[in-house]
Amino acid sequence: MSITEERTNNVIGQRMLRREDPALLTGEAKFVNDLAIPGALHLAVLRSPYAHARIKSIDVSDAASMPGVVAVYTGKDLQSTWAAPMPCAWPVTPDMKNPAHYPLAVDKACYVGDGVAAVLATSETASRDALDAIDVVYEPLPAVIDLEDALSDRVVIHDAIGTNTSYTWNLKVESAEGAVEQAFKNAAFTVSERYVQQRLIPMAMEPRAVAAVPQPFGGDVTLYSATQVPHILKVMTAITLGIPEHQMRVVAPSVGGGFGSKLDVYAEELLCVALARKHGAPVRWVEERSENTQATIHGRGQIQNIELAADKDGRLTAVRVRLIGDMGAYLQLVTPGVPLLGAFLYAGVYDLPQAYDFSCTSVFTTMTPTDAYRGAGRPEATYAIEVAMDALARTMGIDPYELRKRNYIKKEQFYDASGNPTGYTAFHGLNYDSGDHLAAAEKAMQHADYVALRKVQATQNVPGARKRLGVGMTSYFEMCGLAPSRVLASLNYGAGGWESATVRVLPTSKVQVVTGTSPHGQGHETSWAMIAAEKLGVAPEDVDVLHSDTAIAPLGLDTYGSRSLAVGGVAIAGACDKVIDKARLIAAHQLECAAEDLQFEKGTFSVKGSPDKAVPIAAIAFAAFTAHNLPDGVEPNLEAQYTHDPKNFSWPFGTHVCVVEVDTETGKVDVLKYVAVDDCGNQINPLIVEGQVHGGVVQGMAQALYEEAVYDEDGNLKTSNLAEYLVPAACDVPPITTDFTVTPSTTNQLGVKGIGEAGTIGAASAVMNAVIDALSGLGITKLDMPASPNNVWKAIQAAQGGNQ
């Protein structure tokens, strides 16, 4: 289809197949480790086998003399290389403790997997072989793997800060002093629950990989990395290594999933750049899976104490939360901020008065650092409030859906008395721009056939029944689309939350979109082309999307926190508007009319009331290129850059329902049905939206049923590869029923919200509520994740007074 052909259909909203797919399906796509880099040296990192140990001595002489080995470095050798320690961009409180963290440990190793030495060799096998020949003498120290033990400072991990507590962060909101206390005193019902968010290993299917290529003259370096954040990585590498920022270029080629684990600045990236500069040769590194489980961040890791107060009808009157956050051994890029991202959501989707008391204390442990993992803080918060709501319903003896209906923020509360959309300003001051929780919940209940299920359950779950049916639900609000820069400032985040886009109409009327987002599976090339095509009235095939290379897309804040569409996609729409504004001036000049007399529709400017006086944007683009006859003051070329700083977070919401059958003899949980009804506002490409929900749901379900990073008491990771850490396979999960309600966002021109994390946010609690529902007749009202056969069976035995 050519650009001038009249378009009859809207592009936005179509189930367009992904343009990314052919390269990925045929093996043509290049991931970092697929890049051919002549003359590259290979980096291998020797990692501490101890969770906590003083490094007494390191002898590298044998390793250094092995065939193919070019150099061996210890942390001491490289200490003068670093201009600054590894970055943490989120000092959440002014007094937050952040121990200096370097790419290689110098005096002490603080977790199993902490790098202590590096080998450079002419082949990957030579570099790894040499690791075995490095002789390190350690003085083992006690491991700290329990969060409450860490809090006690029985063993202090970082001598320089003298405590294991990194920070305490509070969010207390009261209508009057003592409101929370008073609400609990006056409550008709209260619940007090303790939940453990087990550590999870993100396990993107592509392990990390890095290649640093020094350019021949002038000190420039190109860093190829399997990263979600090329722009952040560029700035941070420059700062950490003292390289002028304009000499750093970062490229993220095809990236095989991230889920937050590639939202970071890692030791190996800095080592590759530093050693490439030192040796004047390319240096590359690829992570093995069993290395990935230790050297790439973990997610979750919280102990949550949540108390709810409710009146006689079950309406929430106060929420109190005490968290302990597991930071792991060091603070990575946004480690300390993860609990804060959930801090606003412990009242879920409910109409809570100003009686909220949240406090989080985060501690260091001798385990792999934690950081953002799909949902980052929000799945944890949603889990706590939603599982606690079921506990409250049980306490009251009412149906959990009925309890939620009494508490939902109502649709009309998002509007003023005249029906204008005002959003709902919550107790903590953030404005939820839009929502209709009851509509989404009703739809989910219909798909699940809730009423009928309860009847089946009543007949099935009789005493002695081997297989017990359980139904669980979750209603969630996802606070995403990170984020308004001013709000981030109030949370002490070290950067803004804007996104940049450039839209360029080339002389032949093809369009280039340059985005600061950095996809790794989300299909941005397809969706961003659809946005530009819709705005400019061109065919999506005529739009190319450029990204993930700081030399091509110099401005950007990358992809995480379900921000890409709600911030980056909206930036593209804004850039298109600027292109259209400029084109309008040229069109008015050509048509000899006033710019305000022109309308722009389906890619053509025409004079209002005289549709025959018209000029297509293709002709304008060519005129802008030749610049032969432009109006005074208009620059040649049709191009515009726009930076979008969102006015608000994005507030997707929805209800998920899970139906399980628990085999009481084996403890095995079978998910019979999973219904996700999500509302992410207007959808650009429903095909991609559904895919995001499917994947997110299974990741949440995996936390509920399968996954856990298990450490022994000495701090060894027992689940250190894919044979031991149970990432579910196709046969472990059910098909997912997806449906949607559409409540457009009122704070961006596309009416869009995020969707990448919604599934994960909703799923863990929906599944666990179903499992507990199945077992509550046996007296089981609490169960830690994962609800593995072993854990479920033990809980049943304990409840029945049997031997465990």
Next chain:
Amino acid sequence: MKVSITINGTTQSHDVEPRTLLVHYIREHAHLTGTNIGCDTSSCGACTVHLDGEAVKSCTILAAQADGGTVTTIEGLTKNGEMHPMQKAFMENHGLQCGYCTPGMVMAAIGLLNENPKPSEEEVRLGLEGNLCRCTGYHNIVKSVLAAANK
């Protein structure tokens, strides 16, 4: 040692270390990088290829064991610029997101249909047990394989 393998129709001979795995041979000696490595325990299936017509995890086999054999990798599925029906089914059903597990998943799915041309949904799920995907939740992968089976 010298190893000779026919990959995607071309017979190649290379001197390799005896410990060389087939996947490393494919990637580093035959320079076909479509076959990915996702683990070190033969758990993930990202490296699945066809050896003498059967789907195998190429990290579980030494290049020496494949000596004289015939290997098809993801690059060998395309004929005259046309994707294989399984590749097309994955595209049409959004059966991939990041695409890293995809080459192995497609090779495993073709192997599955070779053995069981009309599988049920449950048989597809069980048949792909050895291939992990972290993005799709498998929903659209299963849909893709069923669609390919019904073509």
